[in-house]
Amino acid sequence: MYKIISEETDKSGMKVLNIDKSDLIELMEDYKDRKYFLSSITGVDMKDHIDVIYHLHNFDKNDYICVKVSTTDEKVPSITKLWKAAIVDEREQYDLMGITFEGHDNLRRILLPDDWVGHPLRKDYDLNKVQYVSVDRDGNEHVSFDDKEGW
Amino acid sequence: MSHWIELNIGPVHPATHGIYRFRVKLNEETVEDVDITIGYLHRNAEKICELNYFVNNTIYFDRMDYIDAMNMEVGYLRAVETLIDMEVPERAQWIRMIMAELSRIAARMVGIGALGLDVGMLTPFFHTFHEREKIQKIFVEASGGRQEVNYMSIGGVYQDFNDKIIEEIKEFIAGFKGKLEEMVKMFTDSEIFWQRNVGTGVLEPDIALDYGVTGPMLRASGIPYDVRKDSPYLFYDKVNFDVPIARTKDNMGRFLVKVEELRQSVRIIEQCLAKLPEGPYFNPKAKKSAMLLLKGQGDVFTRVESESGEFGVFIRGDGGVKPYRVHARSPSFKNLAVVPIMTKGSLIADLIITIASVDAVAGEVDR
Incomplete structure (x- = not known):
């Protein structure tokens, strides 16, 4: 059985459950049985660790809850087996925040080109380092730090 | 005997809206698999929002769902005003509601018109855009912007409704x-x-819920x-x-739901105009x-x-004058994935x- 570390209410009046990431799958399975659906996944870079925030929604009871886990090694278990909505959400968070979702079948970048360097939403991401994207005849994108490459 | 073709649609193609x-794997004329590549309009608005003061960010939300800018602003401001405990005067809230519904009508006009185009009907497109143009004239009168309006701000709206705007809205509703x-x-x-x-x-309800699809x-x-x-x-x-x-779950059902929602939007605007109170349009605390x-x-x-579904905004503040993290749960992103x-x-x-009936907006998918 999963253990809830602490329970609070945030400013918008939503119930927040703080749990350990080893309990994540078990808790999510429980909430799936109670007819909750995944609404969104958010990663927040807190410099020494990353918070991963799941918002779940029950359409019958019109209830929203928020589940928070924190990770220091940038890895959390994937919940794509429970809700298909997680496929694109986890890909997005992997792309922009660099969180590896263990167990995701197709964890690749979704918004940025495949060989982009770095994860832009990290606080230590260098905004001054410009990367250039070129598109070849087949429509595949290539990224380079050199603006002449690909032309 | 099967004959495989891989067909490329887009990125710049009239059908993708x-x-x-879309990389489509075709067995003769039957679609076997669709692979969607997105990100061509990605500007990382979430990162830009972290670099700005709370008040500066409405313009980046305007450019997410760029055909339904008012609702994006309402979405962002609802989150910010909850976070910083800002009260909004009653008149400003009614004005926001009128503008949000007008914007919804304007966005639906694009969606429905483009659906007609894809079927091969040119005529309705001109009629829908004619109506959209009238709404944009109202937006210009109120905010100065046609599409990217930047009308709402923390604590209220940029400019009060004058008699001319109210008259224009009434005229539009009567004609519409x-x-x-x-x-x-x-x-x-x-x-x-x-x-x-x-x-x-056809989209079955259990698949729609599983994929996080919302909206029409x-x-x-x-x-x-x-x-x-x-959750009003x-x-x-x-x-x-x-x-x-709609019970039919198909493209026609989606079209009819969108049309019925237009009638409901008109109903809401009429009630708003009747109830619009006098008073301040801006909270003096947010001067x-x-x-x-x-x-x-x-x-x-x-x-x-x-316009396309449930638009959620997550904001974490660290006590500073800038948001620490902003995340937009965009409906089109989920709707397109299905x-x-x-x-x-x-x-x-x-x-x-x-694709036309899903009506995903690229700016909102890519953010």
Whole structure:
């Protein structure tokens, strides 16, 4: 059985459950049985660790809850087996925040080109380092730090 | 004997309604698999928002769902105002509601018109854009912007409604009611429109829920979920309107749900105009000199009903004058992801109609 570390209410009046990431799958399975659906996944870079925030929604009871886990090694278990909505959400968070979702079948970048360097939403991401994207005849994108490459 | 073709649609193609790339695996004319590449319009608004003061960010939200800018602003401001405990005067909230509904009508006009174009009907497109133009004239009168309006701000709106704007809105609503029925008749009188839309792009409700689909797509699958009704914001609990659903789950169902929602939007605007109170349109606590000093601490996640579905905004404040993290839960992003399931085994021509009926906006998908 999963253990809830602490329970609070945030400013918008939503119930927040703080749990350990080893309990994540078990808790999510429980909430799936109670007819909750995944609404969104958010990663927040807190410099020494990353918070991963799941918002779940029950359409019958019109209830929203928020589940928070924190990770220091940038890895959390994937919940794509429970809700298909997680496929694109986890890909997005992997792309922009660099969180590896263990167990995701197709964890690749979704918004940025495949060989982009770095994860832009990290606080230590260098905004001054410009990367250039070129598109070849087949429509595949290539990224380079050199603006002449690909032309 | 099967004959495989891999067909590339997009990124720049009239049928994609924005910039996405569809790589379709075809067995003769039957769609076997669709691979969607997105990100051509990615600007990382979430990162840009972290670099700005709370008040600066409305313009980046305008450019997410760029055809429904007012609802994006309502969505962002609902989150920010919850975070920084800012009260909004009653008149400003009613004004926001009128603008949000006008914007919803304007966005639907693009969606429905483009659906007609993809079926091969040129005429309704001109009529829908004529109506959209009238709404944009109202926006210009109120804010100075046609599409990217930047009308709302923390604590209220940029400019009060004067008599001329109210008169224009009343005139528009009076004309639009008849015009809408005329436009809908153009669609529903067409045999081709029925044949192309009925039974294509079927989305079962359990798949829709599993994929996180919201908005008219979910309602057309038979689930009456609307944020305006289920968790009212602004004054949506003080006006009467219905949430339409369709049982057919197909493209025609989605079209009819969108049309019925237009009628409901008109109803909401009429009630808003009747109830619009006198009073301040701006909270004096959020005056210009104090704008940059607004501080927020903690997490909020609020959501509003935008044109394409449930638009949620997550903001974490660290007690500073800038947001620590902003995340937008964009409905189009989820709605587009279900297209491969909806079109599997259908004809390539039905794929085009389904994409038009999903009506995903590239700016919101890519953010």
